[in-house]
Amino acid sequence: MSIGLYDDVQKLRGKSSAGLGAKGKLAAQCAVATVLCAWLAHGPLSAPPTAVTFAGAFAALPLGRWFWALAAFAMVAESNAVNVTDGLDGLAASTAAVALVGTGLSLLAAGRGELAAFAICMVGPCRLTP
Numbered sequence: 801m802s803i804g805l806y807d808d809v810q811k812l813r814g815k816s817s818a819g820l821g822a823k824g825k826l827a828a829q830c831a832v833a834t835v836l837c838a839w840l841a842h843g844p845l846s847a848p849p850t851a852v853t854f855a856g857a858f859a860a861l862p863l864g865r866w867f868w869a870l871a872a873f874a875m876v877a878e879s880n881a882v883n884v885t886d887g888l889d890g891l892a893a894s895t896a897a898v899a900l901v902g903t904g905l906s907l908l909a910a911g912r913g914e915l916a917a918f919a920i921c922m923v924g925p926c927r928l929t930p
Contacts (some may be wrong), residue, residue: 803828805880831877833872897926 806828807820820828852861852870863870882892904919 803832812824826876826880829876830872833875836875837868837872840871893926896922 803825807825816870852863852867882896887929891907900923904916904923907913907916908921
């Protein structure tokens with residue numbers, strides 16, 4: 801959010817649509833993700849998961865300390881995916897709604913009703929305005 805705010809302020813000051821360049825945005829996103837993951841690794845989550853599970857518990861990928869590198873990569877990748885999608889006529893809300901419904905149904909099938917309810921409730925704010 802702070803990177804987007806800085807980008808918007810730069811656009812307003814410069815009276816152009818240039819703002820931050822692509823390399824600058826990516827560098828700032830990587831820096832924020834690295835700082836956040838470093839803080840989590842040495843603070844509240846000093847014992848990260850030892851494996852990431854896929855498809856329930858059928859497959860596990862042991863990561864150890866590489867968990868934080870994957871977490872930082874996921875933050876930057878998701879941020880850019882939403883940025884690119886939203887740049888195409890504001891379609892991020894509709895794609896997020898579809899992803900949240902799918903996530904909610906998967907969680908419901910896995911027996912995680914509280915997380916499923918949260919995911920499906922998050923679809924409401926994603927409605928498109930006419």
